[in-house]
Amino acid sequence: MAKYGIGQAITRREDERLLFGKGQFLDDISLEGETFIWFVRSPYARARILSIDTEDAGKMEGVLKIILGKDMRHQGVGPLPVNADLKRADGQSMTSPPNYPLAIDRVDYVGRAVAAVIARSREEAQNAAEAILVEYEELEAVVTIQDALANGAPQIWDDAPGNIAAYNEIGDAEACDKALASSKHVSRIKINNQRLVPVSMETRGSIANYDPDSGRITLYTSCQNPAGLQTTLAEAVLKIPKDEVRVKVGDVGGGFGMKTQLYPEDAVCAFGAKLIGRPVRWRATRSEEFLSGNHGRDLENEAEMGFDSQGKITSFRINNFGNIGAHASGPGAIIAVAVGPKVQTGVYHIPEFHLKATAVLTNTNVVGAYRGAGRPEAIFLLERIMDQAAHELGLDPSHLRRINLLQPSQMPYTTPTGETFDSGNFPHMLDRMLEKSDWTGFEARRKESEKKGLLRGRAISTFLEWTGASFEETVEVQIGGDGRLKILTALQAMGQGIETCLVQVLSDKLGVDADLIDFVQGDSDIGAYGIGSMGSRSLYIGGSAVLSASKQVIEEGKKFASEEFEAAEQDIVYEDGVFSVAGTDLSIGLFELANQQENQRMVIKTHETVGGPSWPNSCHVCEVEIDPNTGCTEIVRYISGDDVGTVINPLIVAGQVHGGIAQAVGQALLEDTRYDSQTGQLLTGSLLDYCLPRADDLCEITTFTDESSPCEINPLGAKGVGELGTVGGTPTVLNAVLDALRTVGVKTIEMPATPEKIWLAIQAAKRKHVA
Amino acid sequence: MTAMATKCFLNGDLKMPASITVKVNGKEVTEVIKENTLLVDFLRDSLRLTGTHIGCDTAQCGACTVHLDGSPIKSCNILAVQADGAKITTIEGLSTKEGNMHPMQKAFRDHHGLQCGFCTPGMIMSALGILSKSRKPTEAEIREGLEGNLCRCTGYHNIVKAINSGAEAIAKAQE
Numbered sequence: 001m002a003k004y005g006i007g008q009a010i011t012r013r014e015d016e017r018l019l020f021g022k023g024q025f026l027d028d029i030s031l032e033g034e035t036f037i038w039f040v041r042s043p044y045a046r047a048r049i050l051s052i053d054t055e056d057a058g059k060m061e062g063v064l065k066i067i068l069g070k071d072m073r074h075q076g077v078g079p080l081p082v083n084a085d086l087k088r089a090d091g092q093s094m095t096s097p098p099n100y101p102l103a104i105d106r107v108d109y110v111g112r113a114v115a116a117v118i119a120r121s122r123e124e125a126q127n128a129a130e131a132i133l134v135e136y137e138e139l140e141a142v143v144t145i146q147d148a149l150a151n152g153a154p155q156i157w158d159d160a161p162g163n164i165a166a167y168n169e170i171g172d173a174e175a176c177d178k179a180l181a182s183s184k185h186v187s188r189i190k191i192n193n194q195r196l197v198p199v200s201m202e203t204r205g206s207i208a209n210y211d212p213d214s215g216r217i218t219l220y221t222s223c224q225n226p227a228g229l230q231t232t233l234a235e236a237v238l239k240i241p242k243d244e245v246r247v248k249v250g251d252v253g254g255g256f257g258m259k260t261q262l263y264p265e266d267a268v269c270a271f272g273a274k275l276i277g278r279p280v281r282w283r284a285t286r287s288e289e290f291l292s293g294n295h296g297r298d299l300e301n302e303a304e305m306g307f308d309s310q311g312k313i314t315s316f317r318i319n320n321f322g323n324i325g326a327h328a329s330g331p332g333a334i335i336a337v338a339v340g341p342k343v344q345t346g347v348y349h350i351p352e353f354h355l356k357a358t359a360v361l362t363n364t365n366v367v368g369a370y371r372g373a374g375r376p377e378a379i380f381l382l383e384r385i386m387d388q389a390a391h392e393l394g395l396d397p398s399h400l401r402r403i404n405l406l407q408p409s410q411m412p413y414t415t416p417t418g419e420t421f422d423s424g425n426f427p428h429m430l431d432r433m434l435e436k437s438d439w440t441g442f443e444a445r446r447k448e449s450e451k452k453g454l455l456r457g458r459a460i461s462t463f464l465e466w467t468g469a470s471f472e473e474t475v476e477v478q479i480g481g482d483g484r485l486k487i488l489t490a491l492q493a494m495g496q497g498i499e500t501c502l503v504q505v506l507s508d509k510l511g512v513d514a515d516l517i518d519f520v521q522g523d524s525d526i527g528a529y530g531i532g533s534m535g536s537r538s539l540y541i542g543g544s545a546v547l548s549a550s551k552q553v554i555e556e557g558k559k560f561a562s563e564e565f566e567a568a569e570q571d572i573v574y575e576d577g578v579f580s581v582a583g584t585d586l587s588i589g590l591f592e593l594a595n596q597q598e599n600q601r602m603v604i605k606t607h608e609t610v611g612g613p614s615w616p617n618s619c620h621v622c623e624v625e626i627d628p629n630t631g632c633t634e635i636v637r638y639i640s641g642d643d644v645g646t647v648i649n650p651l652i653v654a655g656q657v658h659g660g661i662a663q664a665v666g667q668a669l670l671e672d673t674r675y676d677s678q679t680g681q682l683l684t685g686s687l688l689d690y691c692l693p694r695a696d697d698l699c700e701i702t703t704f705t706d707e708s709s710p711c712e713i714n715p716l717g718a719k720g721v722g723e724l725g726t727v728g729g730t731p732t733v734l735n736a737v738l739d740a741l742r743t744v745g746v747k748t749i750e751m752p753a754t755p756e757k758i759w760l761a762i763q764a765a766k767r768k769h770v771a
Numbered sequence: 772m773t774a775m776a777t778k779c780f781l782n783g784d785l786k787m788p789a790s791i792t793v794k795v796n797g798k799e800v801t802e803v804i805k806e807n808t809l810l811v812d813f814l815r816d817s818l819r820l821t822g823t824h825i826g827c828d829t830a831q832c833g834a835c836t837v838h839l840d841g842s843p844i845k846s847c848n849i850l851a852v853q854a855d856g857a858k859i860t861t862i863e864g865l866s867t868k869e870g871n872m873h874p875m876q877k878a879f880r881d882h883h884g885l886q887c888g889f890c891t892p893g894m895i896m897s898a899l900g901i902l903s904k905s906r907k908p909t910e911a912e913i914r915e916g917l918e919g920n921l922c923r924c925t926g927y928h929n930i931v932k933a934i935n936s937g938a939e940a941i942a943k944a945q946e
Contacts, residue, residue, distance in 0.1 A: 012883065018885055019891060020872075023889075201824075251887070253888070253889030254923050286826070494887055495924045497886070652883065687829055694920075695914040695917035696911075698914075
């Protein structure tokens with residue numbers, strides 16, 4: 001017997017098949033009669049397509065079909081949808097060049113898919129794709145935010161004047177201006193949150209198959225939300241009834257938000273499979289992934305924060321510009337103008353607040369969700385300006401935070417951006433962190449580093465984040481007469497351990513051996529009534545749904561048992577898989593009871609709505625050593641304290657935090673997506689040019705959790721955890737670097753703080769000192 | 772380089788069919804393949820050993836790491852014909868039978884050293900490569916030994932712990 005309990009650090013059920021090399025990732029699937037597809041991609045950032053000559057390619061060995069954008073549109077295929085709820089300042093709905101699965105008469109970024117070849121083998125498809133001649137008329141590209149907003153800039157899309165896709169304004173501008181003007185001190189900052197490439201280790205991929213008998217298309221793909229993809233592919237793009245599309249997902253080799261969307265290539269595979277009546281298979285190369293998998297971040301911030309004579313924040317004024325790429329079909333705009341602002345005041349009391357946010361179109365790849373999606377950008381800005389202010393005010397950065405923290409007595413607290421925090425004890429978390437991190441012992445450690453010729457810096461961040469994205473989820477629990485339980489869900493495992501955690505909740509609540517519980521996911525046919533995995537929602541919402549389902553199982557079971565034993569329902573008790581009549585020896589097992597019901601099973605479908613977003617919060621401390629001779633940074637201490645509410649599985653929680661922090665280190669020190677500012681060519685198009693953190697870029701990460709403030713808005717008491725590390729890690733690492741560099745006169749540094757950038761900044765500061 | 776690989780480079784024609792014989796996970800196989808077939812594609816497509824993964828185009832990620840005559844190599848970075856006559860071990864060859872985990876696989880599970888699991892087979896093959904150089908590697912040696920393998924999920928923290936623990940278990944079993 002292996003009953004799992006909530007809070008136990010049990011190892012994952014998912015692991016065995018993955019460790020044996022028996023996972024079923026997208027490219028591990030092989031269908032009979034399968035064909036391969038290869039995409040022709042635009043070499044220009046902005047151009048008109050004058051002609052596409054497929055004659056030679058069509059005659060090449062193995063070629064079965066060549067697909068062009070105009071053929072697809074002719075068959076009624078539409079562009080990927082755009083969120084029309086977002087508006088511009090003139091009140092018009094957001095718009096951009098339509099993102100048809102294949103370009104028709106224009107291309108708006110390098111890497112845009114223009115044509116597709118289906119052939120017997122991958123090699124034949126690739127060879128033929130190279131023989132397709134596309135004639136372009138190159139147009140002047142708009143690559144950076146500054147260029148896009150400049151007077152007289154080329155207009156990417158006539159209906160988006162000024163290259164502005166969407167705009168949002170929050171707060172009282174006048175009151176904020178006034179408060180800033182009368183502040184004792186004002187800190188000012190202008191920073192760039194650089195564009196990142198998510199780089200899930202498994203690239204995207206799709207295999208589409210059409211069954212003429214049922215008239216259905218099955219899309220096997222690597223994504224985070226099969227139900228969402230089914231709707232988008234069927235209704236928005238192919239314009240067919242939803243039930244004519246089935247989306248199936250196996251093991252997903254990382255998603256990080258990047259695999260939340262339907263991609264143009266998925267739709268072309270589906271279209272092609274129906275056209276040729278054979279399975280069509282695509283696996284993105286890493287280069288294709290860099291060019292055309294959604295990017296993340298890319299936000300420019302200008303901000304001013306006012307303080308009174310005690311160091312209390314009086315006001316915070318922000319102007320943000322988000323580069324969302326060439327098409328508004330990704331979530332880039334909503335992330336920049338609506339999601340990030342939700343956490344912009346963080347864990348602090350900020351009396352006056354005003355934010356303007358503009359989503360800008362450029363001739364670059366589409367920007368979408370990447371671990372944190374808006375919250376890392378907002379918290380980076382907030383923690384970066386707080387740290388700068390502490391330095392300017394001559395205060396200990398932990399003290400400046402302490403005097404501005406919201407107090408537990410203020411919960412529930414409504415922020416200036418209209419969000420309500422249900423729980424959290426931020427001062428308590430800060431206290432615990434100062435002790436765990438030996439905050440006061442820093443000076444001694446700094447001196448030790450100094451003896452080695454190294455600059456030591458430290459930073460602390462106190463922050464929270466918004467999770468959930470959509471606040472409902474449906475799960476189905478089946479109890480079979482065959483002695484097995486099933487959880488059926490639209491939530492999707494992609495490494496975050498959701499299978500283990502949901503089984504753990506059900507095993508705990510029903511007292512049933514976890515080995516008897518099957519987890520069914522990755523199929524829009526079984527989970528179409530649910531949503532999917534994104535925005536750190538799966539456990540606190542999905543887990544709450546499982547918890548409610550377990551209660552329903554017991555309630556329903558009690559009804560059946562009362563009929564069985566002709567006893568009153570309130571006399572039936574349930575324990576560890578057995579219903580019995582109190583005070584008698586009458587009892588019946590859960591499975592036996594299920595066996596007596598219709599179809600020999602009990603089916604419980606639970607739609608759970610939670611009371612809004614969860615607000616996990618944390619305190620991070622990082623210490624770095626910088627070699628001033630080389631500019632190399634070493635992270636020497638990292639501690640994360642996290643309030644994720646009730647912890648279901650501490651092993652998994654720690655793993656999520658470690659992974660998020662590693663990605664934060666990547667953004668702070670290493671990763672940078674660069675386009676040539678004139679031509680719009682992607683300069684960092686492979687893992688040779690784009691620097692991901694490796695094992696020796698990181699140190700051991702210490703984590704602890706604090707469960708003293710469970711979430712009040714869901715029955716499980718859990719809060720999201722998946723994105724916390726990236727949200728708080730980035731400012732903590734960068735502020736630690738700056739703390740070290742301030743000792744040699746460096747005042748600011750942009751991300752990523754590479755050795756080159758650091759070394760140059762040190763040299764510049766030295767020259768200034770001499771001058 | 773084997774004679775056959777030399778021959779096909781000199782010929783400049785890499786699309787000719789060639790016959791290779793390799794011992795994969797203890798089993799000898801002979802296959803006719805195109806000479807330009809990468810070892811990773813041979814393993815995945817011809818032998819259907821899909822535990823060895825392809826994560827990049829540039830030999831950066833290490834998801835395709837296998838052992839060639841006992842040493843870890845990136846199987847995306849050599850032609851299958853170059854492996855002619857060699858002994859190859861893939862992730863599928865580590866445990867002798869179903870359910871009987873290799874101590875390193877077990878250590879990865881016990882320490883939550885994997886999340887999405889895509890890089891994991893390559894990580895484990897590289898981990899065993901580290902042990903072939905040092906039976907009880909230090910944390911620094913483990914981190915340096917993983918230079919050729921990328922993981923985007925774990926932050927490496929638990930991978931390092933797992934390799935340390937796997938090394939101890941293996942050393943103990945050998946004592």
